[in-house]
Amino acid sequence: MDADAVDVLRRRARALRRAIPGRYDDLRALARGFQLDEVTPDALARAMIECSRASSDAAREIDALARALPSEAHRARLRRALGGGVETTGTTGCSSETRRAREVKAETLAPGLVCLRKFMTVERQRWLADESFRLGESVDVQQGFFERSSDGAAKLNQGSRGRMILTPEAFPGDALREMCAEAVRAAQKVDDAMPDMNPTTCLVNFYKDGAEFKWHKDSEDPKLVKSRAGPPIVSFSVGMSADFGYKYSFEDPTHEVVRLNSGDVLLFGGPSRMIVHSVLNVHPGSMPGHLRGKMLNGRLNVTVRDIGEGVIDTSQFPAYRVSYDGVPAEGNV
Structure with missing residues (x-):
């Protein structure tokens, strides 16, 4: 590295220290470990995203420093983990969302199965990603996205x-509850078969392209299965696009496919509550620009459920097991 490049790095480092004085040393140690191949790109990316939330200055300096890494190979690996650069836009919660006209298109795929296109604004997508990763990476949450391997790596x-x-x-x-209520109302406008729901539980899943899924049904109260009137699953998609496959029995030789993009919401309840479904494919390179640097490169799926009187067996985590009066729910995840 020539003298000019070294000087640029030093100036960036000083500016970054001023922007995140309490986190600078930790981030610097991670960056050094990454360049020595002792720290994974995902670990460094998570720390960079967290630090960038401090201010727009912090985000700008972290982004510049990432682009100035000496090794092109390391820069490329970090870009893939970040899904691009660390954006300088601040975190925006739903309560302060800028209201604007939204082109929400409701697609009725079957009775009880509705896809709301572009339901979430950019601000809501960023908020949901921000809060999900805050919870998923918090030391206060024992059941987050990550676990430690035998060598201590996340x-x-x-x-x-x-x-x-x-x-x-x-x-x-009540932001997530309000989003669910809005989604259910929007779906009911185009589908009389869509029941009401009271959000009680949410599964938050994060995965990258290449993740594998089995065909399955989502857990439900055995008493409601035959009634074909179960409250809907409300599924929010953020990040990479995915192909969602569904059919009405495991034995069906064919299935339907709907592509879910960032901002889309899928609801399945009533006669479609017990559809057999799976994520068939996550599309590489489909991370929208407004989320690059706001979350790890991948797909975030927040599914909100109404389990009524169901009891979750937390000892089975990360598996999701629900029972009703001691009877296991029908379906599995």
Whole structure:
């Protein structure tokens, strides 16, 4: 590296120290470890994203420093983990969302199965990603996205996927409940078969392209399965696009596919509550620009459920197991 490049790095480092005085030393140690191949790009990316939330100055300096890493190979690995650069836009919660006209398109795929296109604004997508990763990476949450391997490295708790099981109250205020209520109302406008729901539980899943899924049904109260009137699953998509496959029995030789993009919401309830489904594919390179640097490169899926009187067996985490009066729920995740 020539003298001019070294001087640029030093100036960037001093500016970054001023922007994040309490976190600078830790971030610097991670960056050095990354260049020595002792720290994974995901670990450094998570720290960079967290530090960038301090201010727009912090985000700008972290982004510049990432682009100035001496090794092109390391820069490329870090870009992939970040899904691009660390954006300088601040975190925006739902309560302060700038209201604007939204082109929400409701697609009725089947009775009880509705896709709301572009339902979440850019601000809401950023907010949901920000809060999900805050919870998923927090030391206060024992059931976050990550677990420690035998060598001390952080890894996703389901191999190619990370999962949390939370209540809607884990998210600030009533924002997630309000989003669910809005989504249900929008779906009911185009589908009379869509029931009401009371959010009680949410599964938050994060995964990258290449993650593997089995065909499955989502857990439900055995008493409601035959009634075909179960409250809907409300599934929010943020990040990379994915192909969602569904059919009405495991034996069906064919299935339907709907592509879910960042900002889309899928609801399945009533006669479609017990569809057999799977994520068939996550599209590489589909991370929208407004989320690059706001979350790890991948897909975040927040599914909100109404489990009624169901009881979650937390000892089975990260598996999701629910029972009703001691009887295991029908379906599995």
